[in-house]
Structure formats: structure tokens, C-alpha cells
Amino acid sequence: MSSFAAPAADRPSAMAGDTPHRVAFLVYDGVTLLDVAGPAEVFTEANRFGADYQVVLLSPTGEDVTSNLGFRVAVDAAVSAEPAAGTYVVAGSSLYPRTPVPGELADAARVPAAGAGRVASICTGAFILAAAGLLDGRRATTHWKVTHELAARCPTCRVEPDAIYVRDGTTYTSAGVTAGIDLALALVEEDHGSDVARDVARALVVYMQRSGGQSQFSAPLQGPPPRSSALRKITDLVTADPQGNHSPGELAKHLNVSTRHLTRLFHDELSTTPARYVENIRFDMGRALLDQGHTATQAAALAGFPSYESMRRVFARKLSISPAAYQRRFGTARRANAG
Structure with a gap:
């Protein structure tokens, strides 16, 4: 020993x-x-x-x-x-x-x-x-x-x-x-x-x-799944297709409920709002794409952000650094050592 x-x-x-x-x-x-x-x-x-x-x-x-x-x-x-x-x-x-x-x-x-x-x-x-x-x-x-x-x-x-x-x-x-x-x-x-x-x-x-x-x-956001099957349907939809139109109004239509009712479901079960949940999923996806070596612009588009600037604002708020700075610090070693 x-x-x-x-x-x-x-x-x-x-x-x-x-x-x-x-x-x-x-x-x-x-x-x-x-x-x-x-x-x-x-x-x-x-x-x-x-x-x-x-x-x-x-x-x-x-x-x-x-x-x-x-x-x-x-x-x-x-x-x-x-x-x-x-x-x-x-x-x-x-x-x-x-x-x-x-x-x-x-x-x-x-x-x-x-x-x-x-x-x-x-x-x-x-x-x-x-x-x-x-x-x-x-x-x-x-x-x-x-x-x-x-x-x-x-x-x-x-x-x-x-x-x-x-x-x-x-x-x-x-x-x-x-x-x-x-x-x-x-x-x-x-x-x-x-x-x-x-x-x-x-x-x-x-x-x-x-x-x-x-x-x-930290690892990507992986909170507990919603208790209700209705809300789980929405979270599965967002996770499977982060690029889709996931405005609160569009998400509410999938359950045939009002936007206000959907917001209440998110608040009661996940302690967040529909818009913030979608943003978190896109943020996690964007971060994973940066880790894989995609450019910041590519990551923003593939993760479903309307623009690179919108992704940059989310990174600044959550991590206090830009996507480019994040990638320099945490990008894959394979990419850094290529060749």
C-alpha cells in the first residue's frame, strides 16, 4: 500500500x-x-x-x-x-x-x-x-x-x-x-x-x-421525468426534436389545453416554465454539440436556437462565458489532438 x-x-x-x-x-x-x-x-x-x-x-x-x-x-x-x-x-x-x-x-x-x-x-x-x-x-x-x-x-x-x-x-x-x-x-x-x-x-x-x-x-440537465403522462408527452417531444416550433402556444395545442394550463403543469411538476424548459434542452444540446467539435454557429442551428446570438446570451447567463470560450476550455481532446 x-x-x-x-x-x-x-x-x-x-x-x-x-x-x-x-x-x-x-x-x-x-x-x-x-x-x-x-x-x-x-x-x-x-x-x-x-x-x-x-x-x-x-x-x-x-x-x-x-x-x-x-x-x-x-x-x-x-x-x-x-x-x-x-x-x-x-x-x-x-x-x-x-x-x-x-x-x-x-x-x-x-x-x-x-x-x-x-x-x-x-x-x-x-x-x-x-x-x-x-x-x-x-x-x-x-x-x-x-x-x-x-x-x-x-x-x-x-x-x-x-x-x-x-x-x-x-x-x-x-x-x-x-x-x-x-x-x-x-x-x-x-x-x-x-x-x-x-x-x-x-x-x-x-x-x-x-x-x-x-x-x-456539470453534465447535461437530466431532471426527474414528469409524473403526469400528459406533461411527459411534451417533454419527450421537445427532447426528441429541439429544433421544432416549441412556443408555449404550440406545445399547448399538443395536449388540447390552454397555454395557461400548460404553464401551470410545468410549474407544479418541474418548477419551471415551458419556455425555460425548451431553452434548457437546447442549451444542453448546444453544449453537447460544442463538445463534439461543431462550430458555435452549427451548434446553435442544430440545437434549435433561432440564432447564434440567442445561444450566446443563454451561455452568458448560465455559465458566464461565451460558447466559443466554453469550447476552448472543454472541447473534445480528440479534436485538439487531431493530426
Whole structure:
């Protein structure tokens, strides 16, 4: 079994400065390795540019843990044995969106958080913060796939599904695994200013601040099918032929109902309007076509948008980037490597 630990040379000792800023990561069996390694790399890299972070890895019992990749993670100490951290970071795992968070793990987040200067979670680490009661009444985010589950488990928490990271007072939450790097850079900037954070971003060859939100990384919209067969007939029609005339009036004719009644059906079952549903289907189709290598103009026409400009406006509203920028960032590797 392989092992992972921050190199000793990269861990400043308590004597490295007058008051080193302790960054403690809570790790446990099944922890996502990148949730730890990515942000830890940001903090240790920042030390090369004048910061003074002391990164330590803690587990509930002080015993080494096994990551999601099967690597052994060498732990510095038990949570209870360590002094208060300046920043306490709870890494995520694929386990806890699927199962309840054990009480001892929730305690391992709750108790140190009380003395920490700030508390952060990476990806699904938000579920551990929620189980510890640390997200009650707060804004938060997590990976886009499980934002609904987080909202269900923490009903007093206002989940922001499209955010890369969210700050609410001294509590920080971030989205999917690499968003932990974004959050760590933001914390470095908060501590040492934009110049140091920019130097770290350049050294690690990552964005200083990514444009847009999680939507640009998510899979196409695949909500639950409508309960009623009548509305399912309409959604199937739109999905099968996004280029068709799907104005609310035309869709209502397929069911022999009024536009007002159709709008009510969409609102009650899908929490949207007919026009917005059609737009979402066309957006998903356009994005898939861009991924396949079609030009933006071709994608707009094939997806059923009246014009490229109309598709551009939808992309700008949903992703905060243009179709061309989206394609440069996420276009198929086959196309990029052709020849």
C-alpha cells in the first residue's frame, strides 16, 4: 500500500516564524486524496513567497488513514491532541453523500472548529460540517451532483449549487475536488494579498480565479421525468426534436389545453416554465454539440436556437462565458489532438 504525507521540508516548524498559521486538515478512511493534496500544495507553495503556513494532517484517533485511492495517508496527530488551528479544513469523501456521517467524525469537525480562526470544507466535506451543525443557518456549497442531498440533510442551510466556493462569516465551503485549490488560493489572498496568491497560481499553473460557476463542469440537465403522462408527452417531444416550433402556444395545442394550463403543469411538476424548459434542452444540446467539435454557429442551428446570438446570451447567463470560450476550455481532446 502506498503512502502520502506532505514532505517534512515543506512543513514549516513552529520555530519557522513568530506565529505560523496552522492549517489543519481532517482526514479519515476513504478521504479523497486530491481534497487534501491540492489545497495543501497551495499553502506550502505560498511559503515560497513569504507566507508562513504550517500544514498538519489530523485524524479522529491519530492513526494513519487510507485514502479513496488506497494510499496510506500519514497523520501527524489526533484531532484532540492538537492546539487550535488558524484554518481547519475538512476534506471530502464519496462515502458521506451516500451514508450518514458517523458521530465520531462529526465530533472531529465540531470540537476543533470552535477554536479555529476559520473553518473550511472541500467538496463533500460539507456533509461533515453539516452533520456537526456547522452549516446551520449558513450559505454553503458542495459538488454539483449532491447539492440537493446537502440541502435535504441541512434544511436550514442555503445551498448555492453553482458556486465554486462560498464564504459565510468564518465558514468556507467549496465545490468539487479541484475547487479546493480555488478556495485555498482565496484564503492565501485573504491572508497575504493578491500578489502572493497570483504568484502561487502561476507556480502551480492554475487559474487565479475561474470564471463562471459549477454549471460549466456539470453534465447535461437530466431532471426527474414528469409524473403526469400528459406533461411527459411534451417533454419527450421537445427532447426528441429541439429544433421544432416549441412556443408555449404550440406545445399547448399538443395536449388540447390552454397555454395557461400548460404553464401551470410545468410549474407544479418541474418548477419551471415551458419556455425555460425548451431553452434548457437546447442549451444542453448546444453544449453537447460544442463538445463534439461543431462550430458555435452549427451548434446553435442544430440545437434549435433561432440564432447564434440567442445561444450566446443563454451561455452568458448560465455559465458566464461565451460558447466559443466554453469550447476552448472543454472541447473534445480528440479534436485538439487531431493530426
